[in-house]
Amino acid sequence: IIRESLAIEAQEAQEAGAVGFMARALTQATMPHRKSLDPVFSRKNGSFSLAMIAHPDIGLPYGSIPRLLLSWMTTEAVRTKSPLLELGPTLSAFMEELGLANRGGIRGDITRFRNQTMRLFCSTVSCRYEDKKLDAGANLSIVEKYSLWWNPKTPDQMPLWKSTVTLGNSFFNEIVDRPVPVDMRALKALKRSPLALDIYCWLTYRLSYLRKPSEVPWPALQMQFGADYARNAHGLRNFKMKFLHQLRSVHVLYPEANVEEGEKGLLLKPSKPHVATRKPPALPFLKNPPEPEPLLLPLPIYEDHDGPHLRTATYEMAKEAAPRWDVYDLERQWREWIAKKGIPKKPDAAFIAFCRNKYAREGGR
Structure with a gap:
C-alpha cells in the first residue's frame, strides 16, 4: 500500500489515466x-x-x-x-x-x-x-x-x-x-479488504461535497458498513476497531482525507477530493489546448458506436505514449484518420502507435 501511495502522490489520477468511477x-x-x-x-x-x-x-x-x-x-x-x-x-x-x-x-x-x-x-x-x-x-x-x-x-x-x-x-x-470518480490504483491497492474499498469509495464521494465539519455516529456507520457485526455494544466495539484499522490503510492512499475519530463517531472535515473534478490544463506545446472540462462530462469524444471499441487499459497506455496530452482529443483525431484510411486489424495497438507518433512529431521534441 505504501508503494502504491507514493505512485499516486507522484502522479494525479487524470495524468496516469487511472480515473475510474463507482455507482453512487x-x-x-x-x-x-x-x-x-x-x-x-x-x-x-x-x-x-x-x-x-x-x-x-x-x-x-x-x-x-x-x-x-x-x-x-x-x-x-x-x-x-x-x-x-x-x-x-x-x-x-x-x-x-x-x-x-x-x-x-x-x-x-x-x-x-x-x-x-x-x-x-x-x-x-x-x-x-x-x-x-x-x-x-x-x-x-x-x-x-x-x-x-x-x-x-x-x-x-x-x-x-x-x-x-x-x-x-x-x-x-x-x-x-451520477457516477463517483475514484482512482483505480487505490481500488487495486485496497482489494484485499472489501471494508477498505467501501470506506475509500464512501469518503471519496462524501468529502467531494462536504462544506462544513460533520460527525457521523458509530451506530450509523455500522448500519451502513458493518455487515458482519452483531447489533449490540460488543458488535459495535468490534466494528469500530476494524473500521479504524482499515481507515488507516485508506488514509495512506488518500492522505488529503481530513477525517478523525470524534467523541461519538467519525468526524469529517472539508477535504481536497482524491480525484480532481477538472482535467489538468494541457502543456503549452499543444497547438489547440482544450479547455478544462468537468470530469463527469461524457469521456469519449467519439460517439459513433460503429467504430472499434478500445479497452480501458488502452487509454492508460496512450497516456504513457503521449504524456500530458488530452487522450480523448487524440482519440477523436485517430478516429477521423481511420475513417479515411480504414479500420486497422488491431485497433488498440494502432491507437497507441498513433499517440506515440503524434507526440514524437509535435510534442516530444
Whole structure:
C-alpha cells in the first residue's frame, strides 16, 4: 500500500489515466463482505436504504471482486455511454485489467472471479428514500443480459465470440448520470479488504461535497458498513476497531482525507477530493489546448458506436505514449484518420502507435 501511495502522490489520477468511477448508490450502502446464506441483504444510510436480492440458485455477491467489477462496469459505461460492455478478449486479460491474478484451482482467483461474476450479474437492487415529506424508491436490475464465452481451463485462449454484458436500463442511467470518480490504483491497492474499498469509495464521494465539519455516529456507520457485526455494544466495539484499522490503510492512499475519530463517531472535515473534478490544463506545446472540462462530462469524444471499441487499459497506455496530452482529443483525431484510411486489424495497438507518433512529431521534441 505504501508503494502504491507514493505512485499516486507522484502522479494525479487524470495524468496516469487511472480515473475510474463507482455507482453512487453503492458508495452510500454497501454489499456483503462475506458469504451469506440469506437471499436478501439490506443496508441503511440515513434516509437512504438499499436491498440486494440474490438469485435463489446462486446467492449474493460478496467480497472485493464484485466491488472491483462494479467499478469497472461503471467506468466503462461512463466512458462509452453505452449499456453494452465488452469484457475483454480473454478471461486472463480481463482479470488483469481488474488487478486480479489468473490462478486456477478451488481457491484461485479464476474460480472466485467466475463465481462472484455470476452472483453479481444475477442480483437485483432495490433502493428507497424515506423521510417526513417523501417516500420514493426504485428497483434496479444490474444486468439485463450477459454472454460469457471464457473457458476457465484456458484463460489465455481467445474465444470465437466476444464476452459481453448489457446493463439494466435503470441501473445504466443511474451510474452514467451520477457516477463517483475514484482512482483505480487505490481500488487495486485496497482489494484485499472489501471494508477498505467501501470506506475509500464512501469518503471519496462524501468529502467531494462536504462544506462544513460533520460527525457521523458509530451506530450509523455500522448500519451502513458493518455487515458482519452483531447489533449490540460488543458488535459495535468490534466494528469500530476494524473500521479504524482499515481507515488507516485508506488514509495512506488518500492522505488529503481530513477525517478523525470524534467523541461519538467519525468526524469529517472539508477535504481536497482524491480525484480532481477538472482535467489538468494541457502543456503549452499543444497547438489547440482544450479547455478544462468537468470530469463527469461524457469521456469519449467519439460517439459513433460503429467504430472499434478500445479497452480501458488502452487509454492508460496512450497516456504513457503521449504524456500530458488530452487522450480523448487524440482519440477523436485517430478516429477521423481511420475513417479515411480504414479500420486497422488491431485497433488498440494502432491507437497507441498513433499517440506515440503524434507526440514524437509535435510534442516530444
